[in-house]
Amino acid sequence: MTEVRAATASDLDAIVAVHHAAFGRPNEGDLVRRLVDAGHATISLVAVDDDEAVIGHVLFSPLTIETGDDGKSLGLAPIAVHPDHQRQGVGHALIEEGIGACFVADARAVFVLGSPAYYAQFGFSKASAHDLHDAFEGGNAFQVLPLTVTGLEGYKGRVNYAPAFSEGGL
Helix, strand or coil: EEEEEEHHHHHHHHHHHHHHHHHHCCCCCCCHHHHCCCCCCCCCEEECCCCEEEEEEEEECCCCCECCCCCEEEEEEEEEHHHHCCCCHHHHHHHHHHHHHHHHHHEEEEEHHHHHCHHHHHCCEHHHCCCEEEECCCHHHHHEEEECCCCCCCCCCEEEHHHHHHCCCC
């Protein structure tokens, strides 16, 4: 049975290890460390197994928006599930819990750069349809989920992730 809970400082090494294992490289785990060190881990959740071992992680960090920025939107990234636990609903549970935590934290919208087919199940849609684009030129893979009726009102232009995303080469 998998439990999703808020990450703690003592989870950081295990979180980084999960990202390294999931991606087979250090980039995403190093990104998590940079975001935590910079104080940009706004929402950080872990999935743990019955032995309380960290088997998955998702992080939401602040974004800036060219027009209409009010500090109330977050970016979903990175997310990882240990290879031994993939395709068992762990990532889905992390994303659902994370979106709920964003809503509770009074976020207006969540942005993600990922598979449109996968993220559509959570309600994400093309950000470009709302005159929003990302610095990474993600095209249709750059998506947004408004969390309120007026979630995207006034937002326009380029959406920038925290500076940690531009450091270290993802």
